[in-house]
Amino acid sequence: MKFIKESAEGKDVETLYHLGPLEPETTELIPSLLRLHDYGLLTMGSQPAEETVIEREGKWFQLSQIPFLDFVVPFRDGTEEFLRDLVADEQLKCTITDFRSDTPSIFPGSGCDIVVTREKVECESRESLEQAEWRDYTSIRSVPMYYGDLHLDETCFCDPVAQCMVTTLNDVDLFGRIESHAARYQQVFFPKLTPGLESV
Numbered sequence: 001m002k003f004i005k006e007s008a009e010g011k012d013v014e015t016l017y018h019l020g021p022l023e024p025e026t027t028e029l030i031p032s033l034l035r036l037h038d039y040g041l042l043t044m045g046s047q048p049a050e051e052t053v054i055e056r057e058g059k060w061f062q063l064s065q066i067p068f069l070d071f072v073v074p075f076r077d078g079t080e081e082f083l084r085d086l087v088a089d090e091q092l093k094c095t096i097t098d099f100r101s102d103t104p105s106i107f108p109g110s111g112c113d114i115v116v117t118r119e120k121v122e123c124e125s126r127e128s129l130e131q132a133e134w135r136d137y138t139s140i141r142s143v144p145m146y147y148g149d150l151h152l153d154e155t156c157f158c159d160p161v162a163q164c165m166v167t168t169l170n171d172v173d174l175f176g177r178i179e180s181h182a183a184r185y186q187q188v189f190f191p192k193l194t195p196g197l198e199s200v
Contacts, residue, residue, distance in 0.1 A: 032175035036071065039182040044163075045070040046175075047116065053126065060123040063137065067174040068116050068167045074159040075100055078185040083107055083162060085181045091172045095140070100160040107162060114140040114165050140165060 026033075026046065033043050050065040073079060086094050087109040095114055096107035116139065120132040168174050 029175065032179070035179055036069075036175065036182065039179065040073065041178075041182060042072045043069065044072060053129065055126070059121075060126050060129055062120040062123075062129050062132075064118045064134065066116050066118065066167050066169065068114065068165070069174060069178060070163070070165045071178075072161045072163050074161050076159055079162065082181060082185050083110070083164070085184070086110075086164065086166060086178070089177065089181070091168055091170050091177060092174070093167050093169070095165045097163045099162065114167050115169070116140065116167065 026048075028048055029046055033046065036043055045068070047065055047068045049067045052063045052065075054061050054063075073082070083096055086092055086096070087107070093112050093114060094110045095112060096110040097104050098107045115136050117137040118134040119137040120129050120134060123129045123132050166174065166178060168177075
């Protein structure tokens with residue numbers, strides 16, 4: 001919370017997992033990220049949808065950045081139901097690492113590679129980009145993470161956690177959709193932040 005708010009104000013803020021400041025593209029996501037933090041989701045990384053078209057040496061290229069969210073949530077009453085909702089949502093693609101055992105594992109039904117950018121390359125004209133096929137440019141493989149990869153202070157959570165990487169290839173509000181799933185379980189395992197905690 002402190003990192004997001006103070007970075008948005010132009011202050012130089014660092015955390016264990018981000019050296020700051022926020023990337024300019026993240027500015028539009030700040031309201032959504034703050035709401036997700038209110039539900040107890042600790043966001044680790046995100047990006048909005050963006051389209052870029054460039055011409056180089058007579059060839060046309062198009063790069064599509066796909067909306068993406070990486071977050072951590074503690075296992076409490078209702079967490080498994082929330083994760084199953086994410087997996088069952090046909091508008092979303094998820095890879096979820098379950099840290100409840102000494103050997104991290106992929107949460108059932110979630111294991112899919114997460115594509116975060118696609119491209120169309122070397123088209124003869126800007127118009128021909130419309131007919132060109134997309135191909136994956138950057139993706140995150142569906143393999144279990146290790147807790148050390150999260151760079152979390154051990155005092156962040158008293159409970160075991162799940163790390164969730166979520167995206168969509170459809171024209172939907174990714175962050176709003178995740179929030180709608182979280183809202184269903186707000187009273188169970190996503191208590192609102194208490195006054196004063198947001199400044200810690």
